[in-house]
Amino acid sequence: MSDHAYSAAERAAIYRAIAERRDMRHFSAGTVAPEVLARLLEAAHHAPSVGLMQPWRFIRITRPELRSAIHGLVEAERVRTADALGQRADEFMRLKVEGIHDCAELLVVALGDGREAHVFGRRTLPEMDLASVSCAIQNFWLAARAEGLGVGWVSLFEPQALADLLHMPAGAKPVAVLCLGPVTAFYSEPMLQQEGWATPRPLQDLLFTDTWPEAQ
Structure with a gap:
């Protein structure tokens, strides 16, 4: 055991949230108390980012007409x-794919503009800006679970349409609509698994040693 390890109870809490x-x-x-929302956003802001570029941008949606407009974009993409x-x-149309009108808080997470200036870590893998934003969302998600709040990541939208709706500058790109709020209960397993849409694959099917197995 490393001298830097957390206590057993602290480790268990982290693994439980995951x-x-x-x-x-x-x-x-x-509702979500302002101080709780602040903690969640601070957790997101502590995410790792390649080259310390911090490409994440968060837009809190407070106007009902904007929430409805975002719902309309999601519904249009759901049909497409x-x-x-x-x-x-x-089968897909029977799935509940968002909780935009039901959640306590709605946030849009976007990639900021000007990312081309960040070369460190992105010269050969420019998508590392998206990877960094995804880490921020995961931090937000795990912190919300620890606070007893649900989060839903909605990706059914046309990015430019949402960017235009929220007056994002050229080069910025929305990647997530996050529904946040209290829930009656957390799903015992992923909802798409419960609904029979997909079956998760076990780790051993996705873990290789030294080379891709098909190449052996």
Whole structure:
């Protein structure tokens, strides 16, 4: 055991938050206290970022008409996604894919503009800006779970349409609509697994040694 390790109880709490994190779609009535929201955003802001570029930008949606407009963009993309799914279209349309009108808080997470100036760590992997934003969202998500709040990541939208709606500058790009708020209960397993949409693969199927297995 490393001298820098947390206590057993602290380690258990971290692993519990990771294991019980869920992509929530069902929210109950309630609010998120300002100090709790501040803690969640601070947790997100502590995420690692390649070259310390901190590409994340957060927009808190407070106007009801904006929330409705974002819901409209998501609904339009939901229909287009169903069309693209072909035989699974009806099955997909029965899924609840967002909680925009039900959640206590709605936030949009975006990549900031001017990212081309950050070369450190991105010269060969420019998508590391997105990886950094994803780490910030995961921090937010785990902290919310520890606070007993649900988070749902909605990605069904046309990015430029959402960017235009929120008056983002050229080069900025929205990557997530986050629904946040109290829930009656957390799903016992991922919702898409509960609904029979997909089955998670075990770690051993995704863990390789030295080389890609098909190349052996």
